[in-house]
Amino acid sequence: MEILNNLKDPKDVSKLSIDEKLKLAKEIRKTIIKTVSKNGGHLSSNLGVVELTIALLSKLDLSKDFVIFDVGHQIYPYKLLTNRFDKFATLRQYNGISGFPKREESPYDFFGTGHAGTSISAALGACIGKELLNKEGKVVAIIGDGAMTCGMALEAFNYLGHTKSDLTVILNHNEMSISPNVGALARTLLELRTHPFYKNFKSTIETLSNRLPNGKTFLDFALRFRDAFKEVLIGKCFFEELGINYYGPIDGHNLKLLEYTIERTLNHPGPKVLHVVTKKGYGYKMSEENPTFYHSAPKFEISTGKPIHKDISFTKIFSEEIVEIARNDKNVVAITAAMPDGTGLTKFAKEFPDRFFDVGIAEQHAVTFAAGLSTQGLKPVVAIYSTFLQRAYDQVIHDVALQNLPVIFVLDRSGLCGPDGPTHHGAFDVSFLMPIPNLHIFVPSDEIDLKNMLRHSINLNKPVIIRYPKGKILSKRSNASTDFDEPELLNKGSKIAILSIGPISWRCLDMLEKNNLTKEVSIFAFKKIKPWSEKTEKIFREILETHQKIITVEENSTIGGFGSYCLFIASKFGLADKFLDILGFPDYFMPHGDNESILKQIGLDEESILKSINNFLNLQITSKKLENIAKKS
Numbered sequence: 202m203e204i205l206n207n208l209k210d211p212k213d214v215s216k217l218s219i220d221e222k223l224k225l226a227k228e229i230r231k232t233i234i235k236t237v238s239k240n241g242g243h244l245s246s247n248l249g250v251v252e253l254t255i256a257l258l259s260k261l262d263l264s265k266d267f268v269i270f271d272v273g274h275q276i277y278p279y280k281l282l283t284n285r286f287d288k289f290a291t292l293r294q295y296n297g298i299s300g301f302p303k304r305e306e307s308p309y310d311f312f313g314t315g316h317a318g319t320s321i322s323a324a325l326g327a328c329i330g331k332e333l334l335n336k337e338g339k340v341v342a343i344i345g346d347g348a349m350t351c352g353m354a355l356e357a358f359n360y361l362g363h364t365k366s367d368l369t370v371i372l373n374h375n376e377m378s379i380s381p382n383v384g385a386l387a388r389t390l391l392e393l394r395t396h397p398f399y400k401n402f403k404s405t406i407e408t409l410s411n412r413l414p415n416g417k418t419f420l421d422f423a424l425r426f427r428d429a430f431k432e433v434l435i436g437k438c439f440f441e442e443l444g445i446n447y448y449g450p451i452d453g454h455n456l457k458l459l460e461y462t463i464e465r466t467l468n469h470p471g472p473k474v475l476h477v478v479t480k481k482g483y484g485y486k487m488s489e490e491n492p493t494f495y496h497s498a499p500k501f502e503i504s505t506g507k508p509i510h511k512d513i514s515f516t517k518i519f520s521e522e523i524v525e526i527a528r529n530d531k532n533v534v535a536i537t538a539a540m541p542d543g544t545g546l547t548k549f550a551k552e553f554p555d556r557f558f559d560v561g562i563a564e565q566h567a568v569t570f571a572a573g574l575s576t577q578g579l580k581p582v583v584a585i586y587s588t589f590l591q592r593a594y595d596q597v598i599h600d601v602a603l604q605n606l607p608v609i610f611v612l613d614r615s616g617l618c619g620p621d622g623p624t625h626h627g628a629f630d631v632s633f634l635m636p637i638p639n640l641h642i643f644v645p646s647d648e649i650d651l652k653n654m655l656r657h658s659i660n661l662n663k664p665v666i667i668r669y670p671k672g673k674i675l676s677k678r679s680n681a682s683t684d685f686d687e688p689e690l691l692n693k694g695s696k697i698a699i700l701s702i703g704p705i706s707w708r709c710l711d712m713l714e715k716n717n718l719t720k721e722v723s724i725f726a727f728k729k730i731k732p733w734s735e736k737t738e739k740i741f742r743e744i745l746e747t748h749q750k751i752i753t754v755e756e757n758s759t760i761g762g763f764g765s766y767c768l769f770i771a772s773k774f775g776l777a778d779k780f781l782d783i784l785g786f787p788d789y790f791m792p793h794g795d796n797e798s799i800l801k802q803i804g805l806d807e808e809s810i811l812k813s814i815n816n817f818l819n820l821q822i823t824s825k826k827l828e829n830i831a832k833k834s
């Protein structure tokens with residue numbers, strides 16, 4: 202990595218010749234492919250923005266300019282060019298560098314992202330902040346066509362057209378969200394991009410500007426000529442209607458053209474959008490052919506592109522079961538906010554295209570849209586990641602729960618999301634959903650529970666949440682009770698009772714078996730955590746009365762989670778003193794890395810749970826011994 206190795210400062214990029222920059226682009230791609238093949242990560246989006254990032258750093262001065270990447274999953278080339286080449290092999294690993302922009306990680310990561318659609322609002326805030334404080338520097342937001350479908354992005358454009366601030370938005374258009382981008386806006390952008398005048402004109406000027414000795418002057422003339430015709434040819438475009446200047450579309454892999462146009466755009470005062478066209482996955486055959494698979498790539502073999510291994514997950518079980526259910530119930534419809542693959546709805550979409558709705562990255566709309574569907578007697582299933590449901594909290598309360606509408610929310614990634622880190626860990630859903638009246642909240646411990654809960658929920662006629670984490674399924678049983686009011690007894694012990702939710706229950710069982718503690722410790726896996734029926738309360742009371750101590754275990758924040766709810770009920774019985782420990786996620790944002798290291802850090806690994814149990818058991822032994830000594834004397 203001859204060039205990457207020698208870049209000591211982001212400013213050095215601008216000092217390279219065009220040939221060196223082209224070589225640099227190759228080195229960046231090679232480094233990204235190598236690292237992502239070992240660590241997993243967002244391959245396709247990063248390969249698509251290599252030239253764009255080089256061009257941007259050639260034209261920005263990061264000592265005063267400010268740049269924000271929307272979602273931030275495309276930040277790898279930027280990290281490589283902002284003094285993180287030497288740490289890049291640690292990408293997404295525990296104690297390594299993050300896969301997203303992170304303010305604590307580098308002074309060049311100006312704004313943290315991970316969820317889509319925030320860049321223009323944050324950039325506009327920074328821009329107006331600079332104006333008010335008389336600070337120097339340009340502000341740039343880079344946003345993909347997928348993220349442009351977010352309500353927040355559109356809200357920010359609305360305000361930008363009003364403030365007329367000197368903000369540059371670079372729209373990276375590759376026709377892809379994680380899957381192909383959808384919606385009317387995607388169509389409008391495509392019209393801008395594929396207009397025959399633009400297409401032919403673009404290729405002619407680009408070829409000529411590369412060949413002519415005075416390419417820059419020619420390019421300038423040609424682009425001015427094109428702009429003059431823009432309105433006549435395609436009418437005022439979306440952005441210009443809002444009072445925002447529009448440049449483009451330009452080829453996002455043509456470095457010379459990019460540099461030239463970025464400079465020209467930055468120097469134009471006021472609000473503006475530069476429309477850049479790229480190919481997602483560019484430069485690696487496998488990701489060009491299947492950008493969706495390599496969007497969030499698992500570890501893979503570079504020569505074949507094959508993933509190293511794949512576990513059976515809750516997502517896969519949901520994917521198959523919901524199709525089975527829908528075959529027998531034509532009222533079942535499914536909704537995703539731009540994540541048919543991640544949530545497991547691709548199969549459903551293929552078999553029932555008319556009953557499947559990908560609404561774009563628009564979680565708030567997805568939830569209220571589902572509520573609307575349910576008013577007509579349909580049975581909407583909203584498949585969504587826990588962390589993205591945070592976006593639609595009010596919609597869950599105001600549009601679904603308050604009206605008691607039968608929408609089923611299937612929350613994937615509820616729990617640790619390992620290398621994606623704090624923006625993606627599903628750490629809060631139990632805490633933020635438990636207080637909402639009318640919700641029925643289920644937590645499967647394995648695939649059988651999930652299937653049973655789905656079938657039960659589809660006919661419940663109530664708002665439902667089913668939450669489960671990413672990762673492999675741990676139990677190997679072949680049937681389970683469908684009485685979700687009754688916590689499932691996984692092991693009967695005499696002294697301590699572990700009350701748990703989700704697949705971590707099976708890890709606890711494994712831990713007891715390995716440590717010969719099955720006689721001392723019971724495990725109860727709770728299945729429906731809201732509302733508690735009289736039966737659940739009765740069983741809970743019996744558990745309290747028949748055990749000396751209680752430990753709760755969950756993959757959710759300990760604050761406001763399952764454990765604290767149990768403690769609340771126990772206190773009503775006057776039995777709160779039975780609680781030995783409430784184990785779950787801590788009151789700080791957990792880092793990225795492998796789940797095992799994170800669990801260890803937060804005291805939710807087997808060893809830590811064991812320690813909590815042994816502390817009590819050893820204490821009992823010691824006090825027994827002391828009692829005996831006292832008796833003898």
Ligand SMILES: Cc1ncc(C[n+]2csc(CCOP(=O)(O)OP(=O)(O)O)c2C)c(N)n1
Binds near residue numbers: 274316345373538
């Ligand atoms: C609020 C929110 N919903 C969903 C996601 C998941 N997600 C991450 S990237 C992405 C697609 C983004 O597409 P685009 O902005 O066009 O970027 P590209 O990957 O095409 O470069 C989605 C849906 C997210 N990060 N945030």
Ligand SMILES: CC(=O)[C@@H](O)[C@H](O)COP(=O)(O)O
Binds near residue numbers: 315497614671
């Ligand atoms: C950036 C983003 O939000 C998604 O790409 C997410 O990282 C995907 O996660 P999974 O790989 O768990 O589907």
Ligand SMILES: [Mg+2]
Binds near residue numbers: 345378
């Ligand atoms: Mg895109």
